[in-house]
Amino acid sequence: MKTNTIITRPVAEMLTHEGLYGQYGGRYVPPVLDPALSRVASIFDELASNELFIEKLVEYLQQYTGRPSPLYFAQRLSEKYGCKFFLKREDLNHTGAHKINNTMGQILLAKHGNYKEIVAETGAGQHGVATATVAAMFGLKCKIFMGAVDVERQQLNVNRMKLLGAEVVTTEMGTGTLKDAVDAALMYFIEHPDSYYLLGSQVGPDPYPRIVGYFQSVIGYEARQQILQQNGKLPDAVVACIGGGSNAIGIFSAFLNDLEVQLLGGEGGGNCVPGKTAATLSFGKPAIFQGTHSYCLQDENNEPCSSYSIAAGLDYPGISPQHSFLKDSGRASYFPISDMEAVEAFKILSKTEGIIPAIESSHAIALAIKQFSGSGKSILINLSGRGDKDVDRLEIF
Numbered sequence: 001m002k003t004n005t006i007i008t009r010p011v012a013e014m015l016t017h018e019g020l021y022g023q024y025g026g027r028y029v030p031p032v033l034d035p036a037l038s039r040v041a042s043i044f045d046e047l048a049s050n051e052l053f054i055e056k057l058v059e060y061l062q063q064y065t066g067r068p069s070p071l072y073f074a075q076r077l078s079e080k081y082g083c084k085f086f087l088k089r090e091d092l093n094h095t096g097a098h099k100i101n102n103t104m105g106q107i108l109l110a111k112h113g114n115y116k117e118i119v120a121e122t123g124a125g126q127h128g129v130a131t132a133t134v135a136a137m138f139g140l141k142c143k144i145f146m147g148a149v150d151v152e153r154q155q156l157n158v159n160r161m162k163l164l165g166a167e168v169v170t171t172e173m174g175t176g177t178l179k180d181a182v183d184a185a186l187m188y189f190i191e192h193p194d195s196y197y198l199l200g201s202q203v204g205p206d207p208y209p210r211i212v213g214y215f216q217s218v219i220g221y222e223a224r225q226q227i228l229q230q231n232g233k234l235p236d237a238v239v240a241c242i243g244g245g246s247n248a249i250g251i252f253s254a255f256l257n258d259l260e261v262q263l264l265g266g267e268g269g270g271n272c273v274p275g276k277t278a279a280t281l282s283f284g285k286p287a288i289f290q291g292t293h294s295y296c297l298q299d300e301n302n303e304p305c306s307s308y309s310i311a312a313g314l315d316y317p318g319i320s321p322q323h324s325f326l327k328d329s330g331r332a333s334y335f336p337i338s339d340m341e342a343v344e345a346f347k348i349l350s351k352t353e354g355i356i357p358a359i360e361s362s363h364a365i366a367l368a369i370k371q372f373s374g375s376g377k378s379i380l381i382n383l384s385g386r387g388d389k390d391v392d393r394l395e396i397f
């Protein structure tokens with residue numbers, strides 16, 4: 001059967017009761033923010049099970065984003081490491097990563113709710129670009145908040161957002177990075193009831209972890225059908241990289257009930273020591289951070305601290321509450337992957353398969369090789385994005 005017979009649609013099972021994943025998740029926000037979040041939640045609850053809405057979403061995902069993304073059996077990589085690696089090619093989506101699955105879904109929520117303006121945060125600029133893209137497509141005004149330090153080091157994405165018609169607002173608060181951009185965007189959202197806050201990963205207060213998990217679940221939904229067709233059975237393991245956790249939950253969600261399928265997340269380990277890492281589940285502790293209860297990187301005084309990873313998209317001290325739940329329950333396992341291991345995998349995939357992965361996605365490749373080399377097992381890897389953006393920055397030759 002050809003890949004394009006694969007049906008594309010999101011199917012996330014709502015594991016949660018009002019945004020709770022065991023003890024994690026929930027909505028920890030100042031009372032002024034509560035009505036705005038409840039409004040977003042009620043639009044989502046109305047549309048998530050509406051067949052007409054899903055049909056419309058699927059049409060856009062197919063015609064604009066380019067879904068279904070292919071599943072590719074990586075022959076040379078597999079021969080090299082003695083197992084069967086299948087790559088879910090989210091790098092082939094419009095704008096080059098999985099982020100557009102979520103921005104496309106959420107812009108439809110905003111349209112339905114008659115919001116007049118889209119507001120979003122961005123760190124490296126990838127979510128900002130994916131948001132500015134769908135805002136341009138639907139003719140909505142768009143404001144992207146970005147830390148001053150990030151604006152400085154991500155000029156290409158700043159220029160892309162401007163070209164797409166978005167206004168990039170530089171915030172000088174705090175350390176001038178992603179965490180501060182989130183605070184600034186939330187502030188704007190509170191003060192402007194006509195604005196829709198389009199959050200970029202599976203983090204923050206309810207309803208966002210549910211919403212983002214739902215729109216990203218299309219990845220696993222397709223991949224499960226594809227690997228059954230191409231390999232005749234379920235994979236032995238599914239591997240993804242973890243920043244906030246959205247691409248990982250997207251591919252994990254279709255396999256949560258297949259207990260024989262191992263689920264593995266590769267975190268941005270950085271130097272793999274406290275203070276120099278973004279591996280939140282490996283080095284953090286549960287806390288309330290940016291509206292949700294979840295694991296979080298903390299300093300010796302138990303205050304949230306800043307993170308470090310070579311991969312801008314993984315460089316965040318918080319994490320999805322659903323992954324916190326999956327870790328504690330033992331259903332999924334998480335491992336820090338160092339900067340060096342990720343750069344090595346970046347080169348290996350480029351040279352053996354002719355695919356330049358995002359440095360974020362390279363963490364998943366590195367973890368898959370590390371864990372399953374020589375095992376002969378079938379491994380499904382989520383290739384969350386393409387790596388053109390990283391070529392200039394990395395010492396690769």
Ligand SMILES: *Cc1c(COP(=O)(O)O)cnc(C)c1O
Binds near residue numbers: 098246358
């Ligand atoms: C943003 C990004 C990530 C990390 O975000 P998640 O929410 O953890 O998926 C991973 N890969 C790429 C290519 C990204 O752009």
